[in-house]
Amino acid sequence: MNAGKPKKRVVIVGGGFGGLRVARGLDGVDDLEITLLDRRNHHLFQPLLYQVAMAGLSPAEIAVPIRTIFSRQRNCRVILETAIGIDFANKKLHTLGVGDLDYDWLVLACGSRHSYFGHGEWENYAPGLKSLEEATEIRRRVLTAFELAEKESDPAKQRRLLTFVVIGAGPTGVELAGALGEISRYTLSRDFRRIDPERARVILIEAGPRILPTFAEKLSDRATRDLEQLGVTVWTNTMVTNVTSDGVVLGGESVQAATVLWAAGVAPSELNRALGIDLDRQGRVIVDKDCSIPGHRDVFVIGDQAHLEEEPGKPLPGLAPVAIQQGRHVARNIQLELKGKAREPFHYLDKGQMATIGRKRAIAQFAGMEIAGLFAWLAWLLVHVYYLIGFKNRLQVMWEWTWSYLKFRRGARLIVNKDWHLQPLAAPRPVEAPPLTAPLPPPPTTQAHA
Amino acid sequence: MNAGKPKKRVVIVGGGFGGLRVARGLDGVDDLEITLLDRRNHHLFQPLLYQVAMAGLSPAEIAVPIRTIFSRQRNCRVILETAIGIDFANKKLHTLGVGDLDYDWLVLACGSRHSYFGHGEWENYAPGLKSLEEATEIRRRVLTAFELAEKESDPAKQRRLLTFVVIGAGPTGVELAGALGEISRYTLSRDFRRIDPERARVILIEAGPRILPTFAEKLSDRATRDLEQLGVTVWTNTMVTNVTSDGVVLGGESVQAATVLWAAGVAPSELNRALGIDLDRQGRVIVDKDCSIPGHRDVFVIGDQAHLEEEPGKPLPGLAPVAIQQGRHVARNIQLELKGKAREPFHYLDKGQMATIGRKRAIAQFAGMEIAGLFAWLAWLLVHVYYLIGFKNRLQVMWEWTWSYLKFRRGARLIVNKDWHLQPLAAPRPVEAPPLTAPLPPPPTTQAHA
Numbered sequence: 001m002n003a004g005k006p007k008k009r010v011v012i013v014g015g016g017f018g019g020l021r022v023a024r025g026l027d028g029v030d031d032l033e034i035t036l037l038d039r040r041n042h043h044l045f046q047p048l049l050y051q052v053a054m055a056g057l058s059p060a061e062i063a064v065p066i067r068t069i070f071s072r073q074r075n076c077r078v079i080l081e082t083a084i085g086i087d088f089a090n091k092k093l094h095t096l097g098v099g100d101l102d103y104d105w106l107v108l109a110c111g112s113r114h115s116y117f118g119h120g121e122w123e124n125y126a127p128g129l130k131s132l133e134e135a136t137e138i139r140r141r142v143l144t145a146f147e148l149a150e151k152e153s154d155p156a157k158q159r160r161l162l163t164f165v166v167i168g169a170g171p172t173g174v175e176l177a178g179a180l181g182e183i184s185r186y187t188l189s190r191d192f193r194r195i196d197p198e199r200a201r202v203i204l205i206e207a208g209p210r211i212l213p214t215f216a217e218k219l220s221d222r223a224t225r226d227l228e229q230l231g232v233t234v235w236t237n238t239m240v241t242n243v244t245s246d247g248v249v250l251g252g253e254s255v256q257a258a259t260v261l262w263a264a265g266v267a268p269s270e271l272n273r274a275l276g277i278d279l280d281r282q283g284r285v286i287v288d289k290d291c292s293i294p295g296h297r298d299v300f301v302i303g304d305q306a307h308l309e310e311e312p313g314k315p316l317p318g319l320a321p322v323a324i325q326q327g328r329h330v331a332r333n334i335q336l337e338l339k340g341k342a343r344e345p346f347h348y349l350d351k352g353q354m355a356t357i358g359r360k361r362a363i364a365q366f367a368g369m370e371i372a373g374l375f376a377w378l379a380w381l382l383v384h385v386y387y388l389i390g391f392k393n394r395l396q397v398m399w400e401w402t403w404s405y406l407k408f409r410r411g412a413r414l415i416v417n418k419d420w421h422l423q424p425l426a427a428p429r430p431v432e433a434p435p436l437t438a439p440l441p442p443p444p445t446t447q448a449h450a
Numbered sequence: 451m452n453a454g455k456p457k458k459r460v461v462i463v464g465g466g467f468g469g470l471r472v473a474r475g476l477d478g479v480d481d482l483e484i485t486l487l488d489r490r491n492h493h494l495f496q497p498l499l500y501q502v503a504m505a506g507l508s509p510a511e512i513a514v515p516i517r518t519i520f521s522r523q524r525n526c527r528v529i530l531e532t533a534i535g536i537d538f539a540n541k542k543l544h545t546l547g548v549g550d551l552d553y554d555w556l557v558l559a560c561g562s563r564h565s566y567f568g569h570g571e572w573e574n575y576a577p578g579l580k581s582l583e584e585a586t587e588i589r590r591r592v593l594t595a596f597e598l599a600e601k602e603s604d605p606a607k608q609r610r611l612l613t614f615v616v617i618g619a620g621p622t623g624v625e626l627a628g629a630l631g632e633i634s635r636y637t638l639s640r641d642f643r644r645i646d647p648e649r650a651r652v653i654l655i656e657a658g659p660r661i662l663p664t665f666a667e668k669l670s671d672r673a674t675r676d677l678e679q680l681g682v683t684v685w686t687n688t689m690v691t692n693v694t695s696d697g698v699v700l701g702g703e704s705v706q707a708a709t710v711l712w713a714a715g716v717a718p719s720e721l722n723r724a725l726g727i728d729l730d731r732q733g734r735v736i737v738d739k740d741c742s743i744p745g746h747r748d749v750f751v752i753g754d755q756a757h758l759e760e761e762p763g764k765p766l767p768g769l770a771p772v773a774i775q776q777g778r779h780v781a782r783n784i785q786l787e788l789k790g791k792a793r794e795p796f797h798y799l800d801k802g803q804m805a806t807i808g809r810k811r812a813i814a815q816f817a818g819m820e821i822a823g824l825f826a827w828l829a830w831l832l833v834h835v836y837y838l839i840g841f842k843n844r845l846q847v848m849w850e851w852t853w854s855y856l857k858f859r860r861g862a863r864l865i866v867n868k869d870w871h872l873q874p875l876a877a878p879r880p881v882e883a884p885p886l887t888a889p890l891p892p893p894p895t896t897q898a899h900a
Contacts, residue, residue: 194527413492
């Protein structure tokens with residue numbers, strides 16, 4: 001009915017939890033022309049990424065091509081592209097490969113990446129867990145360490161190969177450490193002849209006084225006991241002062257470890273620095289109550305990339321539900337404006353939080369309740385499988401887990417070498433934005449769990 | 451009952467179809483100590499590898515850790531290791547990482563790799579399909595080409611991005627070309643806005659006079675028609691004279707293509723050159739009727755790595771059934787010798803051959819019959835799923851295919867970048883054996899299908 005009228009353009013940067021919800025929330029609005037950019041071709045269900053790293057799931061089980069999600073949404077176009085800056089005055093988004101994109105509304109939903117607190121060189125020795133590439137790299141390191149230990153006759157070298165250090169005890173660090181404990185105790189134990197995988201050391205290091213600091217203290221204690229039952233050593237109040245090829249240095253102490261994993265800090269997208277607008281100490285964009293940038297009402301920032309305070313001094317946490325709710329809200333506000341109505345402010349509905357430690361071990365707090373153990377684990381399982389995008393994935397992941405649960409197997413235990421020697425595709429390929437030269441200051445929290 | 455008696459040592463190099471059957475065939479023989487070496491941690495079901503390259507299956511669905519296969523076989527030890535030579539006189543296998551391994555019987559089952567007929571530099575532009583790494587690299591190139599075409603406004607550049615050339619029309623080449631045709635026509639067509647994936651060109655190039663030359667001529671013709679119905683152009687009697695970043699050169703002609711895939715030739719393991727024994731023109735080890743090396747009766751060579759003639763001048767083909775039957779046979783002969791009995795000669799039971807072109811399209815010949823179409827395709831499906839190792843994988847792959855069949859979807863359409871920037875694991879890692887300096891002469895057949 002609006003044929004002939006020029007369409008308004010919505011440009012969305014990022015196909016994570018937030019960006020997807022904006023685009024999906026505008027499905028069927030014929031007055032709009034939506035362009036969604038992402039540097040990768042897939043949406044990633046980040047809460048289960050640790051399962052890919054720990055060989056429990058395959059990449060295709062927790063990721064889905066963004067194109068597939070929008071194949072039937074005719075007002076949305078998807079491109080594999082990198083955003084590098086914004087011309088606020090002329091309402092243009094600068095991109096690396098396709099030049100400038102004009103927008104009427106722009107939504108930034110670029111998420112976060114690792115922060116090594118100014119020690120970028122640690123990344124070589126302690127990869128973090130944000131992408132499928134990182135997950136399969138961590139998988140390769142963990143499985144290769146066991147394979148090398150099997151061949152090693154020197155006890156000191158074998159001990160180093162069988163030592164796994166996880167830095168940072170937010171939900172991701174706890175999940176990784178718990179899964180490492182389980183793999184060593186149950187999954188790999190019968191497969192090796194010369195080593196006893198149960199002798200593997202898993203050490204979880206946390207700078208603060210307790211693990212999972214965003215949870216109630218009672219639940220932190222329970223999670224610590226659960227981890228210890230899986231053979232994980234928990235060291236709180238412990239600062240990592242260096243990470244090298246040998247392992248980690250903790251002030252005067254040091255631990256020799258072939259495998260070190262980083263789950264200690266995140267920082268928002270590099271794009272923020274290029275915008276010339278107000279950022280918080282962590283580098284997040286400080287936004288208004290409707291998620292728009294003050295002074296640039298047509299640009300919204302949501303999810304991990306944004307700093308939104310509902311109570312003074314308490315920005316919303318970097319959690320998937322925040323991004324999802326903000327995404328839906330921005331879509332609603334765009335529709336209101338299309339109809340000439342006023343925007344509504346965003347309100348976060350806190351549905352609680354949960355973290356899993358291992359099979360039958362999880363903690364959860366919501367609606368004033370604090371639960372732990374089998375029931376919390378089942379709740380965790382249901383919530384995570386329910387939110388997996390795509391019916392097929394849900395069934396498949398349920399099947400995969402049921403099988404693993406019955407058999408203590410991990411189906412995806414494949415070492416796929418990364419140093420494959422082929423040249424890159426001859427045609428121009430999307431590249432990562434150049435890294436910032438100045439490191440970001442350390443964030444106040446240990447771990448934001450997206 | 452033989453406790454106290456020193457155990458005999460069997461060393462097996464390679465965890466492919468042949469090597470696995472040797473080790474499994476010796477299960478329960480307490481007098482033996484078996485060591486199986488492989489450079490990779492997984493057994494690969496090669497006949498379905500093209501499905502990983504074409505985003506139909508995930509790596510974990512066609513690969514299984516070798517360790518898992520042998521977790522309950524107590525007389526078999528698995529190590530991730532590379533063989534680099536043999537000391538026949540002292541019965542020692544030289545390895546890259548763990549020194550020498552003593553053997554009473556040695557089995558070489560190293561399989562084959564690509565041969566670029568002396569043009570190793572073509573590999574950069576035209577990857578082949580032998581490993582999971584290569585399959586995911588091919589997947590990345592194909593999907594990235596469509597993504598770049600979606601962004602491209604120059605029609606000539608878009609045409610180049612949407613041109614896919616497959617070199618070599620043996621079973622692998624035909625499977626790749628057929629799958630590319632299907633993906634373009636059905637799977638991707640609804641996902642793109644600016645390009646019409648149906649306009650993608652898929653060109654299958656064959657040097658010989660017809661595709662699938664090991665099949666009856668009638669079946670070759672049928673396969674050609676099937677391919678053409680999927681939009682694949684078949685060029686026979688066409689020699690590739692150069693492969694560059696632009697595409698392929700065919701004598702006086704040339705085709706601009708962003709994606710070129712190599713399925714034109716294989717050569718046996720590099721190890722053969724280091725042995726100082728008789729090789730055939732392709733570089734395969736010429737073996738006796740019991741698969742042992744003449745003059746070295748305690749060393750067996752099986753599968754693609756061996757040249758065994760049952761009829762003079764007609765060596766057995768490089769097919770999985772040959773390797774499987776030889777592996778079982780070698781295990782039987784070792785058991786006979788353990789009991790002080792004489793070895794038996796190997797006889798190949800030809801069960802026929804089959805190749806698939808796409809959904810409901812396949813050809814097969816066995817027991818004097820030649821079939822094509824839906825029935826051949828169902829036979830192909832049953833045989834391949836039946837031979838997948840592991841009950842779980844079979845169910846999962848059936849489910850995956852049923853879903854794809856119903857929905858024309860491809861679940862594994864993920865682009866995972868290979869140029870991930872982390873440093874290698876600090877501990878020593880297994881590396882590939884150094885390449886041969888002298889290129890091997892071209893083999894007589896266009897494609898051996900393992």
